[in-house]
Amino acid sequence: xxxxxxxxxxxxxxxxxxxxxxxxxxxxxxxxxxxxxxxxxxxxxxxxxxxxxxxxxxxxxxxxxxxxxxxxxxxxxxxxxxxxxxxxxxxxxxxxxxxxxxxxxxxxxxxxxxxxxxxxxxxxxxxxxxxxxxxxxxxxxxxxxxxxxxxxxxxxxxxxxxxxxxxxxxxxxxxxxxxxxxxxxxxxxxxxxxxxxxxxxxxxxxxxxxxxxxxxxxxxxxxxxxxxxxxxxxxxxxxxxxxx
Amino acid sequence: xxxxxxxxxxxxxxxxxxxxxxxxxxxxxxxxxxxxxxxxxxxxxxxxxxxxxxxxxxxxxxxxxxxxxxxxxxxxxxxxxxxxxxxxxxxxxxxxxxxxxxxxxxxxxxxxxxxxxxxxxxxxxxxxxxxxxxxxxxxxxxxxxxxxxxxxxxxxxxxxxxxxxxxxxxxxxxxxxxxxxxxxxxxxxxxxxxxxxxxxxxxxxxxxxxxxxxxxxxxxxxxxxxxxxxxxxxxxxxxxxxxxxxxxxxxxxxxxxxxxxxxxxxxxxxxxxxxxxxxxxxxxxxxxxxxxxxxxxxxxxxxxxxxxxxxx
Numbered sequence: 001x002x003x004x005x006x007x008x009x010x011x012x013x014x015x016x017x018x019x020x021x022x023x024x025x026x027x028x029x030x031x032x033x034x035x036x037x038x039x040x041x042x043x044x045x046x047x048x049x050x051x052x053x054x055x056x057x058x059x060x061x062x063x064x065x066x067x068x069x070x071x072x073x074x075x076x077x078x079x080x081x082x083x084x085x086x087x088x089x090x091x092x093x094x095x096x097x098x099x100x101x102x103x104x105x106x107x108x109x110x111x112x113x114x115x116x117x118x119x120x121x122x123x124x125x126x127x128x129x130x131x132x133x134x135x136x137x138x139x140x141x142x143x144x145x146x147x148x149x150x151x152x153x154x155x156x157x158x159x160x161x162x163x164x165x166x167x168x169x170x171x172x173x174x175x176x177x178x179x180x181x182x183x184x185x186x187x188x189x190x191x192x193x194x195x196x197x198x199x200x201x202x203x204x205x206x207x208x209x210x211x212x213x214x215x216x217x218x219x220x221x222x223x224x225x226x227x228x229x230x231x232x233x234x235x236x237x238x239x240x241x242x243x244x
Numbered sequence: 245x246x247x248x249x250x251x252x253x254x255x256x257x258x259x260x261x262x263x264x265x266x267x268x269x270x271x272x273x274x275x276x277x278x279x280x281x282x283x284x285x286x287x288x289x290x291x292x293x294x295x296x297x298x299x300x301x302x303x304x305x306x307x308x309x310x311x312x313x314x315x316x317x318x319x320x321x322x323x324x325x326x327x328x329x330x331x332x333x334x335x336x337x338x339x340x341x342x343x344x345x346x347x348x349x350x351x352x353x354x355x356x357x358x359x360x361x362x363x364x365x366x367x368x369x370x371x372x373x374x375x376x377x378x379x380x381x382x383x384x385x386x387x388x389x390x391x392x393x394x395x396x397x398x399x400x401x402x403x404x405x406x407x408x409x410x411x412x413x414x415x416x417x418x419x420x421x422x423x424x425x426x427x428x429x430x431x432x433x434x435x436x437x438x439x440x441x442x443x444x445x446x447x448x449x450x451x452x453x454x455x456x457x458x459x460x461x462x463x464x465x466x467x468x469x470x471x472x473x474x475x476x477x478x479x480x481x482x483x484x485x486x487x488x489x490x491x492x493x494x495x496x497x498x499x500x501x502x503x504x505x506x507x508x509x510x511x512x513x514x515x516x517x518x519x520x521x522x523x524x525x526x527x528x529x530x531x532x533x534x535x536x537x538x539x540x541x542x543x544x545x546x547x548x549x550x551x552x553x554x555x556x
Contacts, residue, residue, distance in 0.1 A: 009347040013333055013340065020335040020371070078331030083387070086296045086327070088320040088348045241300055 006089055010097030018067060018101055028066050029109060032059030036113055039178070041120050048121030050211075052113055053133070053204035054177040059109035060137045061172060061197055064144035065151075065164050067102040072152025073160035076240070085241070099145050106141035110134050125208055132207040140200040143226035150229040153236030172197055196225040247274045247310075249395050249426045250295055255304035257290050257450075264290040266450035268304070274394075277417070277427040279437035279458070282447035288430045289328060291447070292397050295428070296325050309394075321349060324393030326384050328400045328430075334373035338364055338383050341372060342390055349391030358386050361419075363412055378409035385413055389420060396420055399430045414440060438462065468504030469526040471496045472511065473519040484510040500526055 004012075018025050032055045040051035075081045084094055114130060117123035125133070148164070155163055172178065174188070175197035181189050192198045199218035206213035250272045257265040265287045272278050280288050293299040294306055297315020312319040332341055339355065346352035359365045362382045367375060372383065385401060398417070402410045417440055421427055431437055437444050437458055444461045446454040454461060473496050474481070481490045486503040501507040504523050512518055 004343070004347055006344075006347045009344045013336055013344050016340065017333055017335045075331075075333070078334070079327055080330075080332050082298055083325070083327055083330050083332065085298045086320070086323075086325045087345065088317055088391075241298060 007093040007096060010089065010093050011100045014097045014101035015104070017071070018105060024066070024070065025105075028062050028105075029059070029112070031062060032056070032109060033112060033116065035178070036116060041116065045121055048117055049123050049208055050180070050205065052117040052121075052123060053208060053210065054180075054201045056110045056113045056133070056137050057140070057175075057197055057201040057204060058172045058177045059113065060106040060141045060200070061144045062168055063105040063109055064102045064141040065148040065168055066161075067105055068098055068145050068148025069152040069155075069164045070148075070160050071098065072149060073155055073157040076153070077157035081240070091237075095149070098149075099142070102145050102148075103138055103141050107134060107138045110137045129208055133204055136203050136207055137200070140203070140222065143196055143200075143222050143229065146226050146229040146233055150232035150236055153233055153240065171195055175201065177201060194221070196222050248272065249274045250306065250308045250428075252291075252295075253305050255291075255294065255301065255306060257287075257294065257299070257302050263450055265294075268450070268452060270445065270452060270455075272426065272428060273443070274426045275421075275424055276442040277421050277429060277440050278443045278445060279441035280428060280430045280445050280447060281432075281434070281437050281461075282453075285449075286447040287450040288447055289399060290450075292325075292399055292428065292430060296320075296323060296397055321391070322394040323397060324388035324391055324395070325397045326388040326399060326401055328403070330384055332372055332384070332387070335371055337369050337371050338375075338386075339368045341383065342386060345387045345390045349393075351392060353390050353392050355390075358390060361416060362386050378405045381405055382409065382412065385416065389416070394425055396425055396427045398427065400432060401429070402436060403432065434462070434465070434467070463502060465502075467526055468501045468507075469524050470499040470501055470504060470507060470511070471520070471522040472499075473497075474511065474515050475517055476511070476515050480514070481511070484514070496520060 035058070036051060036055040040048045040055060044051065072081070085091070111134065114123075114133065147167075151164060151167070152160060174192055175181070175195040176184070176192050177197055181192040181198065184192060199213075199221050202211070202213040202218050203215065205211045206215070248271050250270075252268045252270045255265055255268040256263065268287075268291060280291065282288050290299065294301055295308065295314055297313070297320065301314070306314055308314050308319050309322060336344070338359070342355050342358065346355065359368055362385065364379070364382055364386065367379055367383075372380065375383065381401065381404070385398075388396060388398065396417075401417070402413055405413065414436075417427060417429070421440075427440075429437070429440060441458050444455060444458050445452060446461060446465075454464065471493070476497075478490050478492055478497065481487060481497065481499060484499075484507055486501045486506045488500045488502060490500075491498045499507060499511075508521070508523060
């Protein structure tokens with residue numbers, strides 16, 4: 001019979017699930033693309049490179065938050081998570097399978113936006129820059145995966161999509177992903193500088209040569225954010241076995 | 245095989261201030277089908293969740309396969325579970341789900357053989373979400389047994405199934421027993437316990453109320469409910485053969501009986517004016533009430549006995 005490892009099987013299952021739920025996958029994918037087409041390609045062509053970085057950040061964040069948050073909450077409600085926990089499926093592989101799915105989803109988003117930018121806004125970058133952009137944004141999905149995981153484990157399944165949207169949209173906006181934070185009033189700029197999407201976008205902007213970033217500061221903030229949600233997710237996982 | 249697959253001693257479990265399990269002492273012997281029977285809220289699901297290690301043991305001790313704790317990987321590899329009203333990744337096909345679960349176990353069963361055994365061959369490429377309730381139950385059973393587990397834990401496997409699907413599952417469960425697996429079967433159905441189990445454990449209010457062979461349990465549990473209009477007094481009816489309990493309703497009297505025919509025959513010969521006679525199988529809830537009542541009755545007796553002693 002099939003001898004593939006449990007990890008590969010779990011990753012495959014997660015992928016098949018994403019591919020077969022276009023009603024959820026397509027909006028998550030199309031949202032940033034639609035915004036980029038409106039703002040980056042039609043309204044502010046001069047800012048196409050800048051907006052590529054920020055809307056790709058926005059897309060990556062959505063891919064990670066939703067493919068983790070909503071699916072974990074749903075699977076909790078379905079009893080699928082309980083069945084996996086009762087089986088000898090390695091817990092790490094269950095989570096890793098999801099993370100891998102989300103990261104690939106993020107990569108697809110970045111690649112699509114980059115292709116649009118290159119084809120319609122004449123954005124030209126060195127190969128190393130294209131690769132760097134894809135690399136940093138894909139890796140940058142990880143903190144948001146952890147955030148989605150934590151929320152998916154703590155939220156009521158019916159509330160998860162709404163709450164995730166309430167986090168996703170304002171956090172993206174306040175991080176200056178739609179309108180650069182430099183036009184915000186001073187106090188709002190200060191808020192932006194504490195938000196992780198702001199820092200992920202900053203790293204992307206640095207890589208494409210649009211604006212230099214403070215790498216130590218940005219990476220530290222992203223790491224602290226990731227750690228906080230990792231702890232929250234671990235607590236949520238423990239609560240699962242205490243209360244279900 | 246007489247070895248013990250699981251041993252619980254003094255297991256208590258609380259959800260907040262509600263006690264789900266209130267001191268369970270139980271040894272489950274290997275190679276047998278043990279039915280865990282009890283009304284809703286008896287603590288069955290909590291107990292099996294503890295045994296499979298998805299709930300932490302709060303108080304007391306549970307050991308599986310000798311000295312393993314529930315939830316440890318070596319224990320999980322030897323256990324297959326089918327949970328009540330369980331969902332799975334809805335968008336995967338039957339084959340994909342089977343392959344996924346097979347990959348969790350060291351020595352899985354053949355997919356084709358299982359599909360054939362459970363009459364799933366034609367559904368192999370269908371997504372789980374498109375299956376009917378009975379088909380889903382069979383897939384969930386297949387997922388439980390694909391790892392060729394030594395111990396199979398089934399939580400209400402046939403609830404909501406039509407008779408033919410039920411027979412398929414019964415046959416599959418029996419085949420596992422034949423090949424030496426131990427089976428713990430939570431069920432609502434007395435006839436299922438009667439048909440499949442070697443040993444029945446009756447759970448109520450978080451305690452083991454009774455245990456024994458299915459026949460022994462059946463003899464202690466009411467099986468038929470008789471209703472009739474009669475001029476006989478409650479006291480007289482109570483003396484009729486096989487009667488377990490009698491309650492006077494508004495216009496009819498209700499009798500719970502171990503053997504309905506015997507009671508009815510006696511009732512008819514004692515009173516030729518019986519009217520509106522109705523005999524039905526007592527559902528499990530009702531049947532258990534008699535057991536619970538007699539348990540409570542015994543407790544009351546011992547209380548009054550001590551009070552009398554104290555008074556004396």
